Structure formats: C-alpha cells, structure tokens
Amino acid sequence: MIKMKTGDDTNFSGMDAGIKLIITLFLAIIPFFCVQNASFIIFFSFFALISLISGISGKTLLKNIAAYVVIIILPLLFGMAVQALIGLFTGSEAVQVNEYQDLFYRILRLFLVWYVTSLYIMTTPMELFLGLLNQILLPLQLLKISVSGFLSTIRFVMLLLAEMGNRFIDSYKELFASYKNKSRKGFYHLVKDMAQVLVSLIAASLADTDKVQEMIVNEAEKGFSYRFRCSFVDFAAVLIFCALMLSIYFIERS
Amino acid sequence: MSKNKRLAVNIILVCNAIIISYLESFIPIPIPVPGIKLGLANIIILIAIEFLDLKDALFIMTVKCLIIALLTKGVVVLAFSLSGGILSVLGMWFVYHHFSRFFSIKGVSIIGALLHNTGQIGAAFLILKSSIIFYYLPVLLISALITGFITGTIGSAVIREISIKGILHDQNENR
Known part of the structure; x- marks a missing residue:
C-alpha cells in the first residue's frame, strides 16, 4: 500500500529532488498569473504528458483526482445548485455569472497546484x-x-x-x-x-x-540522505521548463 | 517515561490511525454522501485525549493528516484535513477536560466531528474565497452528528477496554 506511492519506482525518481521542487513551485505559482485559456490548456497537456512519461500508476492518479473532486468540486456544485434553487424560488438573481467564472478559474488553478504537487510527491522518493x-x-x-x-x-x-x-x-x-x-x-x-x-x-x-x-x-x-546532484535528465528538465515558460509568456502577452 | 518511549507510542498510534483511515473506505455507508466517512481514525485521537497529553493528540493528528495527504490525497487537501483535524482535537480536548460533567466520550466525539467538518468548510472558504461552499455545511453537520455518535460509541467501548486491561496505564500516570 505504502511503497508504490512514495515515488521510488517512477521514471523521474532519479531526478534531483531540489531542482524538481523549484520547477514544481514555479509550475504551481505561475497559473495564478495566467488569464488566457490557451495557457491553461498548455499546462494541462504538459502535466498529462509528464504523468504518461513518468510511469505513475493511473489508478493512483485517479484516486487522487477522486479525492479532489469529492472534497472540493462536489460541495461547490452542491452549493451552486442550492444557490440556483434559492434564486429560482425567490425570483431574485442569486446567480452571478462573474462570480461563477472567477470561481471556475480558481478551481482550475487549484487543480493545477494539486496536480503538479501530486506529480512531485509521486515521483520523488x-x-x-x-x-x-x-x-x-x-x-x-x-x-x-x-x-x-x-x-x-x-x-x-x-x-x-x-x-x-x-x-x-x-x-x-x-x-x-x-x-x-x-x-x-x-x-x-x-x-x-x-x-x-x-x-x-x-x-x-x-x-x-x-x-x-x-x-x-x-x-x-x-x-537524512539528500545531496544535490545535477544529471543530464535534470538539465533537460530545466530546458523543457524554460521552453514551457517562454511559450506561456508569449501566449499571455498576445 | 522516556522521550523515545513516548515517541514510539505516538508513532504506533499514528500508524493505527492511518491504517484505520485507509481501511474504513471499504466500509459501505448506508447513505453515501460525497466527502463523508465514518472517521473511525478519530478513535485513536479519543484514546490520545483520554490517556495522553494535548501535545500528543495534536502531534498524532498532524502527522496522520500529513502522511495521508502525501500518500493518497495530494497537498491541496492537506489544508482542509489539517484545519479540520486541529480544530477538532482542540475542541475535543477542551470539552473533555473542562466540561466532562456534561459530555460523555460519545458527546466529545460528536463535538469533534462537528468541528472537523466546520474547520474543513472554513478552510475551503478561505482557499476558494466563495461563500457558496457554506451551503454544504448543513449536510456535513447532520452527517457529523451520526458519524460522531457511531465513532464515539465504539471509541468509548475501546477506551473502557483499554482502561480495564491497563494497556496505556503508564502513559496515563505520566500525564
């Protein structure tokens, strides 16, 4: 139960935990400064690709997603449904489209934070x-x-x-x-x-x-056993991360 | 009792809490409501409140939340479980040690469950910055009454058995 989820047996387990942590932190923070839908699509595609390459068990990832859905999404959907019902019965416009839009983007950003930190935990011993x-x-x-x-x-x-x-x-x-x-x-x-x-x-x-x-x-x-070491994989990861950031930068500027 | 022995007892209790928490997901709840579970791991916190210090109870809750979040639910969920968990331990401790005349272990467990769910919704409100989430609170509070009662009933029986068998006797003396 425990062993398979501590990141000992994925393709990114050999990467330096420090470099990976810095990249993870940037990937968790940057979505909060993004406003373009294309940026979010790129983030999702990138994370999905990382999940595939890393060899993380799909079952483990789905279990994590289920926890996020049950704890965050479902209570919110319930709240929205109740608010809509209240609006329907009272005749007032209880539902503010702008409010829902903001909430949607907040959930999306939180999901990205959750996703990238989960990827870190799952790929780091x-x-x-x-x-x-x-x-x-x-x-x-x-x-x-x-x-x-x-x-x-x-x-x-x-x-x-x-x-x-x-x-x-x-x-x-x-x-x-x-x-x-x-x-x-x-x-x-x-x-x-x-x-x-x-x-x-x-x-x-x-x-x-x-x-x-x-x-x-x-x-x-x-x-504790951590020692900093930079391998070819770490170097490649930093390059890919820089390319990703550049593309996000140009999308946001446009 | 030595520092290492106290730590060893705490670690064993944390392991028990984690395993109970993991396995209770296999127990079917008669009316399944998303986000609601029995919270049987709270029995371990009740044991800590009865036989150990507040510091130990908080320690067990914090380590349990951290490890479960890291292993299964993800870091974002940690904020929810930790805020609910710490609020519930503090509330249960306060009620158990200051109002024990009015509250049995079952009552303490119900208060813990109510505070746990309230803390979680409070954290969700702070993170999501949306009051919509509070519509879910009544659902959670009603379920907390039921699950808190069930956990408290089992917890009080466990505490009684532990007292009779003198399992954590030396820990109790050192308080």
Whole structure:
C-alpha cells in the first residue's frame, strides 16, 4: 500500500529532488498569473504528458483526482445548485455569472497546484524529499523548532507502515470482515465486537513499543540522505521548463 | 517515561490511525454522501485525549493528516484535513477536560466531528474565497452528528477496554 506511492519506482525518481521542487513551485505559482485559456490548456497537456512519461500508476492518479473532486468540486456544485434553487424560488438573481467564472478559474488553478504537487510527491522518493525539507527548513532549527525531529518522526511512521503495515492491515481486514458478517446482530453487538477487536489490535501494536524504540535509536543515527546532484535528465528538465515558460509568456502577452 | 518511549507510542498510534483511515473506505455507508466517512481514525485521537497529553493528540493528528495527504490525497487537501483535524482535537480536548460533567466520550466525539467538518468548510472558504461552499455545511453537520455518535460509541467501548486491561496505564500516570 505504502511503497508504490512514495515515488521510488517512477521514471523521474532519479531526478534531483531540489531542482524538481523549484520547477514544481514555479509550475504551481505561475497559473495564478495566467488569464488566457490557451495557457491553461498548455499546462494541462504538459502535466498529462509528464504523468504518461513518468510511469505513475493511473489508478493512483485517479484516486487522487477522486479525492479532489469529492472534497472540493462536489460541495461547490452542491452549493451552486442550492444557490440556483434559492434564486429560482425567490425570483431574485442569486446567480452571478462573474462570480461563477472567477470561481471556475480558481478551481482550475487549484487543480493545477494539486496536480503538479501530486506529480512531485509521486515521483520523488520520500527519503530524498524529507532530506531536502530538512535542508530547506534548517533556519527554523535556529529558532529551536525541531524540524529534524519532526521529519524523523514522519520517516519512522513510513518505515513502520512499510514494515508492519501488512500485518496491521491483515488484522484490520479480519476486523472489518467480522464487522460485515456480524452486521445482522444489531448495533450494540457490532460496537462491542469492533471495540474488542480494535483493543486487541491496538494492544498488539503497542506490544511492539520496545522494537519501535530500538528502530528510533538506530534510524536517528542515520540522518537524512539528500545531496544535490545535477544529471543530464535534470538539465533537460530545466530546458523543457524554460521552453514551457517562454511559450506561456508569449501566449499571455498576445 | 522516556522521550523515545513516548515517541514510539505516538508513532504506533499514528500508524493505527492511518491504517484505520485507509481501511474504513471499504466500509459501505448506508447513505453515501460525497466527502463523508465514518472517521473511525478519530478513535485513536479519543484514546490520545483520554490517556495522553494535548501535545500528543495534536502531534498524532498532524502527522496522520500529513502522511495521508502525501500518500493518497495530494497537498491541496492537506489544508482542509489539517484545519479540520486541529480544530477538532482542540475542541475535543477542551470539552473533555473542562466540561466532562456534561459530555460523555460519545458527546466529545460528536463535538469533534462537528468541528472537523466546520474547520474543513472554513478552510475551503478561505482557499476558494466563495461563500457558496457554506451551503454544504448543513449536510456535513447532520452527517457529523451520526458519524460522531457511531465513532464515539465504539471509541468509548475501546477506551473502557483499554482502561480495564491497563494497556496505556503508564502513559496515563505520566500525564
């Protein structure tokens, strides 16, 4: 579950995480300055092409899109429908076309931000990403904010999920299977059964506390592994990015 | 309790929360409404509120939201889940520790669910700059009453069992 989504096995995993991050940030910010429809079409086409070339699982990408649709688009569509209904019954012009147009472009830009950051996450090994964040956020250490400690914790969770995830998932699947099978017994029994299984699973996982503690000590010594390196692929990526920016610039000027 | 042991307990609870969150998507909800799920991972937050510190509960929620957003939903969604999550932890903690005479674990869970959904809609309003999104709030609040009750019922049973078995006993003593 975890491994396939941490960007270890895509065609862009070998790229430098820092260069990729700078390009990603530019690609996330620039759509907010664009007004021409052609620019958005170019952005979408470019991202779709990157998705294809990178070898990201289509299923993973669709799941991400579904999350965006469910969390952002559907509530908005619902709101628009209610507003239109209110306008219909009250006879007032509740629907402002300009307002919807602005909203549409905001959603479009947000979608591009979401898309390009998702591409970054999906094509960057988590270890490198955390290492890069550790270097970028280094100034915060001066303010006595334990950035390394927090990032290490994220790494520990990822490691534990990779190591113990399947065992946990199998146990929880049994729990949900029993939940399904016992669904005829009534709410009270369901709650009782679920609570008991959850307790036994939480207890079983907490029994590994010493093992996790050992892992924390061992992993803390390793530190983060990001080192800047510029390969031919990075150079090509920067060139393609510059070409893209130039074309967007000319479209916007026209 | 040592710092490392506390961290280890928190990490294990985060893992449990992530896995429950991942697997609950397979549980069919009788009336499927977009954006609504049972929120069974909130049980872990209820456990943290009962047995650990506010700092630990916030830590578990933050790390859970971060990892789920990074692995499955995308960075944009992080703003929504984090704002809802942090607001719900703060609200649940406040109610549980200051109004425990009036609210059971079920009540605390319902308050958490209500605040979670309100926080999410608030974040959506700030990001999208459109009040249209607030029309969806009543739908989310009604569903929060139901899902919060279900999660709270299971959560209170889990907390009772944990107390009886003394599983997080040493963590509770160190508070």
